[in-house]
Amino acid sequence: MKAHVYVMPKRTVLDPQGQTIHSALKKMQYKGICEVRQGKYFQIVLEPGLEVSAAREEVERIAREVLTNPVIEEFSYRLED
Amino acid sequence: MKAHVYVMPKRTVLDPQGQTIHSALKKMQYKGICEVRQGKYFQIVLEPGLEVSAAREEVERIAREVLTNPVIEEFSYRLED
Numbered sequence: 001m002k003a004h005v006y007v008m009p010k011r012t013v014l015d016p017q018g019q020t021i022h023s024a025l026k027k028m029q030y031k032g033i034c035e036v037r038q039g040k041y042f043q044i045v046l047e048p049g050l051e052v053s054a055a056r057e058e059v060e061r062i063a064r065e066v067l068t069n070p071v072i073e074e075f076s077y078r079l080e081d
Numbered sequence: 082m083k084a085h086v087y088v089m090p091k092r093t094v095l096d097p098q099g100q101t102i103h104s105a106l107k108k109m110q111y112k113g114i115c116e117v118r119q120g121k122y123f124q125i126v127l128e129p130g131l132e133v134s135a136a137r138e139e140v141e142r143i144a145r146e147v148l149t150n151p152v153i154e155e156f157s158y159r160l161e162d
Binding site (some may be wrong): 024025035036054055062 | 088099102105106109112113114115118119120121122125126127131135139142143147
């Protein structure tokens with residue numbers, strides 16, 4: 001089983017990386033872009049045979065305790081067989 | 082319309098960030114993890130009224146030319162209404 005974890009800066013937090021990319025894209029004449037936000041993406045391969053509920057719990061715990069800074073970031077995740 | 086772009090190190094390329102997280106998780110007694118890989122995640126908000134085919138083309142171009150280093154990274158993306 002594989003978990004995909006997405007960590008993004010919170011809406012209320014400035015995202016200087018995203019803003020830099022956005023202004024660079026504008027200068028480079030890319031059209032039709034309103035906003036860019038940059039986050040982190042983790043692929044976690046879980047041991048085979050792990051139950052979905054256990055996997056969900058473990059991935060949530062890792063995302064919350066290790067991968068995300070709760071002051072400025074929030075996470076979401078999905079599991080894939 | 083919103084585009085989600087995922088940029089990952091290629092399979093053939095070492096991923097020191099992912100390896101570091103993996104070994105940290107092991108030391109911290111998290112169980113059931115076989116592999117961790119870290120990449121980047123971009124949310125791009127596109128102007129309303131853009132056609133899907135045009136959006137697809139633009140997002141692919143931005144991902145290929147700006148967000149990804151083709152020597153060591155590969156990207157995937159999805160569009161969301």
